[in-house]
Amino acid sequence: MPGSVPRIVMKFGGTSVGDIERIKAVAERVKKQKETGCDVLVVVSAMAGETNKLVGFCDALSELHDPCEYDSIVATGEQVTSGLLAIALQKLGVNARSFAGWQVPIRTDSQHGKASLDTIDGARLLGCMAEGIVPVVAGFQGVGPDGRVTTLGRGGSDTSAVALAAAVKADRCDIYTDVDGIYTTDPRIVAKARKLEKITYEEMLELASVGAKVLQTRSVGLAMREGVRVQVLSSFVDGPALVEGKLPGSLVVDEDEIVEKKLVTGIAYSRDEAKLSIRRIPDRPGIAAAIFGPLSEANVNVDMIVQSTGADGTTNMTFTTSKTDLPRAISTLESVQASVEYEELVTDADVVKISVVGVGMRSHAGVASTMFRTLSERSINIQVISTSEIKVSVLVAAEYAELAVRALHTAYGLDNV
Amino acid sequence: MPGSVPRIVMKFGGTSVGDIERIKAVAERVKKQKETGCDVLVVVSAMAGETNKLVGFCDALSELHDPCEYDSIVATGEQVTSGLLAIALQKLGVNARSFAGWQVPIRTDSQHGKASLDTIDGARLLGCMAEGIVPVVAGFQGVGPDGRVTTLGRGGSDTSAVALAAAVKADRCDIYTDVDGIYTTDPRIVAKARKLEKITYEEMLELASVGAKVLQTRSVGLAMREGVRVQVLSSFVDGPALVEGKLPGSLVVDEDEIVEKKLVTGIAYSRDEAKLSIRRIPDRPGIAAAIFGPLSEANVNVDMIVQSTGADGTTNMTFTTSKTDLPRAISTLESVQASVEYEELVTDADVVKISVVGVGMRSHAGVASTMFRTLSERSINIQVISTSEIKVSVLVAAEYAELAVRALHTAYGLDNV
Numbered sequence: 001m002p003g004s005v006p007r008i009v010m011k012f013g014g015t016s017v018g019d020i021e022r023i024k025a026v027a028e029r030v031k032k033q034k035e036t037g038c039d040v041l042v043v044v045s046a047m048a049g050e051t052n053k054l055v056g057f058c059d060a061l062s063e064l065h066d067p068c069e070y071d072s073i074v075a076t077g078e079q080v081t082s083g084l085l086a087i088a089l090q091k092l093g094v095n096a097r098s099f100a101g102w103q104v105p106i107r108t109d110s111q112h113g114k115a116s117l118d119t120i121d122g123a124r125l126l127g128c129m130a131e132g133i134v135p136v137v138a139g140f141q142g143v144g145p146d147g148r149v150t151t152l153g154r155g156g157s158d159t160s161a162v163a164l165a166a167a168v169k170a171d172r173c174d175i176y177t178d179v180d181g182i183y184t185t186d187p188r189i190v191a192k193a194r195k196l197e198k199i200t201y202e203e204m205l206e207l208a209s210v211g212a213k214v215l216q217t218r219s220v221g222l223a224m225r226e227g228v229r230v231q232v233l234s235s236f237v238d239g240p241a242l243v244e245g246k247l248p249g250s251l252v253v254d255e256d257e258i259v260e261k262k263l264v265t266g267i268a269y270s271r272d273e274a275k276l277s278i279r280r281i282p283d284r285p286g287i288a289a290a291i292f293g294p295l296s297e298a299n300v301n302v303d304m305i306v307q308s309t310g311a312d313g314t315t316n317m318t319f320t321t322s323k324t325d326l327p328r329a330i331s332t333l334e335s336v337q338a339s340v341e342y343e344e345l346v347t348d349a350d351v352v353k354i355s356v357v358g359v360g361m362r363s364h365a366g367v368a369s370t371m372f373r374t375l376s377e378r379s380i381n382i383q384v385i386s387t388s389e390i391k392v393s394v395l396v397a398a399e400y401a402e403l404a405v406r407a408l409h410t411a412y413g414l415d416n417v
Numbered sequence: 418m419p420g421s422v423p424r425i426v427m428k429f430g431g432t433s434v435g436d437i438e439r440i441k442a443v444a445e446r447v448k449k450q451k452e453t454g455c456d457v458l459v460v461v462s463a464m465a466g467e468t469n470k471l472v473g474f475c476d477a478l479s480e481l482h483d484p485c486e487y488d489s490i491v492a493t494g495e496q497v498t499s500g501l502l503a504i505a506l507q508k509l510g511v512n513a514r515s516f517a518g519w520q521v522p523i524r525t526d527s528q529h530g531k532a533s534l535d536t537i538d539g540a541r542l543l544g545c546m547a548e549g550i551v552p553v554v555a556g557f558q559g560v561g562p563d564g565r566v567t568t569l570g571r572g573g574s575d576t577s578a579v580a581l582a583a584a585v586k587a588d589r590c591d592i593y594t595d596v597d598g599i600y601t602t603d604p605r606i607v608a609k610a611r612k613l614e615k616i617t618y619e620e621m622l623e624l625a626s627v628g629a630k631v632l633q634t635r636s637v638g639l640a641m642r643e644g645v646r647v648q649v650l651s652s653f654v655d656g657p658a659l660v661e662g663k664l665p666g667s668l669v670v671d672e673d674e675i676v677e678k679k680l681v682t683g684i685a686y687s688r689d690e691a692k693l694s695i696r697r698i699p700d701r702p703g704i705a706a707a708i709f710g711p712l713s714e715a716n717v718n719v720d721m722i723v724q725s726t727g728a729d730g731t732t733n734m735t736f737t738t739s740k741t742d743l744p745r746a747i748s749t750l751e752s753v754q755a756s757v758e759y760e761e762l763v764t765d766a767d768v769v770k771i772s773v774v775g776v777g778m779r780s781h782a783g784v785a786s787t788m789f790r791t792l793s794e795r796s797i798n799i800q801v802i803s804t805s806e807i808k809v810s811v812l813v814a815a816e817y818a819e820l821a822v823r824a825l826h827t828a829y830g831l832d833n834v
Contacts, residue, residue, distance in 0.1 A: 020477045057501055060437045062508040069507075072515050073500035076493035083490035084474055090486075091479040098489050102519070103564060147520060 007039040009173040011161035014048035016176050016235035017081050027088035034094055039129040043139045043161040044085055046077025067112035071151045078138035086136045096134040101141035108142035108150045115150035122167035158219035166226035173228050176235035181250035182214055184414040185267040189402050192415040200255045203265045206357040206391045210268040229253050255359055264358040264412040267405050273353045274326040276319055280343035283315040290340050298332040300325045304386040323349055352401040355393040368392045374411040380404055424456040426590040428578035431465035433593050433652035434498050444505035456546040460556045460578040461502055463494025484529035488568045495555035503553045513551040518558035525559035525567045532567035539584035575636035583643035590645050593652035598667035599631055601831040602684040606819050609832040617672045620682045623774040623808045627685040646670050672776055681775040681829040684822050690770045691743040693736055697760035700732040707757050715749040717742045721803040735801055740766055769818040772810040785809045791828040797821055
């Protein structure tokens with residue numbers, strides 16, 4: 001709508017609202033944004049440490065606690081922050097009021113502890129904004145079909161923010177965090193990493209899921225489906241996103257918004273990987289199902305899979321899981337050894353997954369071969385390879401992580417010069 | 418209803434649920450009560466210290482914080498305890514679920530920070546109990562007409578418990594606290610103080626409002642109006658109220674339930690008193706209104722009032738307020754000195770109010786004269802006297818507090834022998 005007031009959702013995570021002074025600073029930032037003539041809606045997490053404290057209480061009472069009660073307890077963290085920020089805003093002369101999830105209402109399914117968003121009624125929030133009031137919504141929570149409080153699971157505040165942005169048709173959803181944007185790779189490893197002005201949803205999804213922990217994967221998927229433009233920026237660096245076109249952070253947008261598509265946008269790595277090799281399985285139909293069926297039932301997430309068949313009528317199966325899932329994967333595989341008739345299970349948690357990501361590689365061959373050549377030149381042995389339309393991932397020994405990331409960053413021309 | 422299952426409301430205050438171990442102990446106690454074949458509904462306060470922490474956050478952000486936001490923040494304390502106790506009960510094999518005020522719903526007016534109860538819909542709670550589930554309700558809170566969270570003010574959890582007991586037509590409302598009952602006077606002052614098995618609502622009201630801080634005044638008034646039988650008992654002493662007729666605490670009931678009415682039931686004292694004397698006011702009509710009107714507007718609660726007229730056509734007015742209200746009372750009176758034309762304002766915060774209370778004194782003269790004689794024999798000077806149907810109160814110098822209470826306790830035959 002040309003001429004209408006821009007509408008911005010601002011989301012602040014736990015460290016951004018970690019204490020009273022930080023909450024005051026956030027209020028100042030919201031005030032500045034409001035003063036540019038925007039309608040503003042704020043979404044907050046619990047104060048850093050609060051959620052862990054509440055979870056600790058639950059754990060101390062019962063290792064297998066009722067997820068309904070867990071949700072009701074843990075959701076109070078965000079409720080407190082939203083009220084405190086509303087008070088801080090009022091103190092600065094900004095009209096504001098808090099909303100718990102059930103007050104919006106933010107409706108979810110009944111999967112307590114990891115609920116999925118169902119519908120958000122934006123009417124009350126839009127009514128508030130029309131009156132010049134800044135709604136401050138408790139993130140991470142909603143209300144189930146039976147009227148009980150639900151939570152979206154860890155990191156769910158990003159998802160809340162994106163969903164609320166969609167519900168009120170916001171022009172942008174700004175996620176304030178402790179980094180100032182999305183980089184071509186981890187700046188702690190590569191000093192020459194560059195901040196990206198724009199990145200596509202697809203690329204962000206691949207980067208988020210392979211270890212760049214800036215935005216929660218679920219929230220990026222939702223933003224893509226709903227067409228919400230998301231900016232990642234720092235709540236600790238001054239000068240918020242006031243003028244479009246001069247955004248201080250990184251914008252996650254649709255591919256159409258990016259004119260010059262780079263071949264490779266970023267390099268991600270994940271140390272949370274473990275490799276399992278099942279050796280000398282009698283090669284007959286149904287082997288994959290006999291292995292991955294039980295793993296799936298045991299809730300083990302399997303990532304890269306490679307199968308190689310030997311000359312002797314046996315086959316080898318290699319795959320990766322997260323380090324957390326490794327013990328469960330091992331015990332599951334041991335329980336099926338008799339039926340699968342494999343000879344040996346070998347595991348290795350000393351591995352790292354390196355991924356190069358970019359929408360540009362769809363139309364260009366050669367990305368994978370550049371990767372393999374670059375690693376080969378450094379004598380880095382590739383253990384497993386997997387590819388998707390916009391990503392090539394390899395598993396290498398953990399000791400090569402930094403070397404591999406730096407070499408690839410240079411090879412794809414990403415270095416900041 | 419003869420033959421029906423007894424229904425008990427159990428209310429636990431902040432120190433009773435002060436940490437995880439205490440919450441576990443409360444769960445054991447609730448389990449025992451349930452195992453006697455009762456239907457049980459539990460009401461909880463916030464863990465001791467939590468409310469103060471949350472209030473501290475609000476104060477740190479703004480000395481004049483929005484009471485709507487204050488309520489939303491502070492109410493989380495009880496929400497956490499109710500969830501934790503539900504988990505602790507489930508761990509013991511007792512079916513339980515938490516209820517926030519809005520989930521019951523407990524409807525209140527919109528006076529945030531000191532809301533009054535409107536209606537409580539007992540249907541969901543009764544439905545729970547019918548299924549063998551123990552509802553654990555967050556005390557102290559409700560939901561206003563606009564759907565925002567309200568609180569009933571400090572001590573409001575007792576009121577929640579009594580109101581819920583009325584809503585579900587409970588046979589009794591047990592208030593677990595850090596004392597094991599209601600005593601004839603403060604046992605810290607009088608070693609021979611006796612625990613009362615029964616006390617009337619009216620007596621309890623007078624005792625509560627004059628300094629016996631066992632039950633919140635509002636909750637007693639509500640219990641009287643609704644005919645809820647209230648038991649005060651300790652959550653720290655073992656052996657809960659399992660068998661009627663052998664109740665371990667003190668029962669607050671209707672006068673009809675008490676067969677032998679004592680002349681004097683108890684002696685209360687309050688140190689939170691301040692005396693103000695306005696001297697030499699021109700004695701003309703409307704003086705009292707000119708003084709107490711402005712005080713009322715300034716929210717100063719006035720208690721005992723004595724007017725004495727001198728021979729010279731002037732009058733003196735003496736009254737008491739709480740120590741908290743004293744500065745406000747002084748500044749108010751100074752502001753009306755010109756119009757009231759009084760000569761002098763004298764204040765004294767070094768006073769104590771002693772009260773003897775008993776429904777029996779309605780039909781017996783001589784209670785007041787016993788009091789005056791007893792104090793006179795100890796050379797204790799009475800500064801102000803006020804009486805009600807079932808109470809005689811006197812104001813004396815603070816240094817005589819203990820002496821006066823002990824002497825009166827003996828004089829009225831209350832000593833435990």
